[in-house]
Amino acid sequence: MSVPRSVAAHRQAVVELLTTAMAAKGTVHLPLLEALGRVLAVDLDAPVSLPPFANSQMDGFAVRSADIPDAGAELRVAAPVAAGSLPAELKAGFAAPIMTGAMIPEGADAVVPIEKATPDSFPAATARDAVVDLPAVAPGTYVRNRGSDIEEGVRALAAGTLLGPAQLGLLAALGLTDVAVRESIRVLLVTTGDEVVEPGHELTPGKIYDSNGTLLEASMRQAGLDVLRTGISDDDPASLLEVLHRYTRDAESPVDVIVTTGGVSKGAYEVVRQAMSGHPVDFLPVAMQPGGPQGLGTFNDVPFLGFPGNPVSCLVSFEMFLRPALSQVYGAPAPRPIHTARLDEPLTSPDGKHQVRRGSLGVDGILRMEGGAGSHLVHALARANALVQIPSGVTELAGGAEVEVWML
């Protein structure tokens, strides 16, 4: 029996397996909103400065600061400057009503907010020869300088950036309508097992409904992956092989990753192990509970991950290995936020294994465990919002102890 591999070593093996495959992914151009959640393919420099011109941060009066001595001054009111308009040069001795975001007139170098003016409201557009009393103001006050957010030609976003609302908002502010992103990743997801029945069908004695397919497909979609899902493969290696060939060697456009569930442990009927014999796939124990038995390698040159068959084991395998490896190698999805929480009860963990429990982290920072260690507990999983990480070597934790949690 081989020595179990550590969680970190197995994750690194998944990273290495995926690196080549992900490097081969090309680039597609998408309209900004379709690029939400995608990964920027190229370094992107600002085609314009932001702001594109000096503008006012306040509703107020644009002035030449030198016109106003420390004691303040009365200035004549010039034509108002609306946002979006191109103002005339500000003549000496004048103050121009200016709206937030409007261009600072040539000659002006500061803005006095309307609240500090006397009177503290703008004269009617029809008023002639209006005047306003304004206090002294330092040059630059309430002026947003051209390029103060970003200068034209400066790196706006680096290749590999995950595009969320703020990044897309920046691209729009720069005037862009579409963006080069990395091609999406297609995963073939195959659930296996003679005992597994599709939801909606009759449940005969000894059978269970397949929850792995839904659980993993939803997790993968949420992570931005394109999922191709076959029906359940039974425990016949030949039919599993037929499916895998169809989406790899025999496909016009092979999938990027294969994920199977079930059939990887040491029992007598392990369809994935049997089907993979002759292919460069290792079946090995990882020092983790649940999710200990793992398959990893390639099938027809496509990265292959064989997850165990219990639902919680599947999810833990995805969250501990495939998801973080994709974050690292491809740039998406975003890594799970990692936090420290306090246990509300003591717990034990098997010696020599990294245990991953499920828990609910409250706003008070207290972690309540959801269900026991059993990898079949899907109702408990559905109540959890966090994976609780209990490192190898830790066998007992007291109530109140701090633990690392990954937020789901």
Next chain:
Amino acid sequence: MSVPRSVAAHRQAVVELLTTAMAAKGTVHLPLLEALGRVLAVDLDAPVSLPPFANSQMDGFAVRSADIPDAGAELRVAAPVAAGSLPAELKAGFAAPIMTGAMIPEGADAVVPIEKATPDSFPAATARDAVVDLPAVAPGTYVRNRGSDIEEGVRALAAGTLLGPAQLGLLAALGLTDVAVRESIRVLLVTTGDEVVEPGHELTPGKIYDSNGTLLEASMRQAGLDVLRTGISDDDPASLLEVLHRYTRDAESPVDVIVTTGGVSKGAYEVVRQAMSGHPVDFLPVAMQPGGPQGLGTFNDVPFLGFPGNPVSCLVSFEMFLRPALSQVYGAPAPRPIHTARLDEPLTSPDGKHQVRRGSLGVDGILRMEGGAGSHLVHALARANALVQIPSGVTELAGGAEVEVWML
């Protein structure tokens, strides 16, 4: 000038505004995977128990525990039990090879893992009269009892539950293929301003590209909202009113919420304020920076939120008011995770205002500020992963001070 409303009071006003509108939303039935990110419309009780039958937690031997005295016993090997099969009753004096997940035979009450058997491997299927030495085992060992995750008839998920991968996985495990969810929410998003130009068009002097539309539409989509977006409305109240009527009073199926950007402050050209005169919409200051000027009310009986026009102000308005109100009233999106972080530098905040700054929280728990307080800083926003909450009344914080952050 009215006294500014607190952030909490304004959020509560948004909650009250949305409560009636959201209560009117109906129910739709969707296939499980299409329900990802949606809200369960009804309480849902388990139609079957999970597990549906007692099954083995290990690959091993199913035994009658009473057959094995403390010193262990040699038992005859019965026919193996594969997962998915219906086993024969286990006769006294026999041990049945059993696979993980396979049904415990009638008569058996415990499982001895294969590693504890002598020999520690299953006899070949062709072997006759095989025997195995097994240690004593307590009744129930490595047996997953029927209903130990959830019993038939027990509440599986409550109405209002946000459906993520784990919740959908549970529904699949219960044999369900579709689920009743709340109708989705349709938001009409209108960006306004004479100074605003669609990305892709020429940027003439004094104009800026519209980033609000992309920033907010992406944020809303990520929050699960359906977004209808009109083009940019210029500073003519009549054309804005025409658009709003088209999607409310004059629409076959009016939108659920209206969001506008810009035109809500006290300047001379405030198109949203002007258009809403005669409609029950309040324009009021909220003691928040950025995002202080807010409009709130109804237009043709549709909840109306008027956000200010700077991009950061828009995003902060969405994250501080609309998003949390929807989480509370409708059940989706999930609330932003709230954490405590340490400032890497001192900062100041205006007296009497709740300031929302942008920052990057590292894995070390240290928060680096991204950009200053300016609400036009979209490049800085694109580097941030957190909104930093500095409550009203706090005007100075030292480097190393703890602050509340909302993770984006």
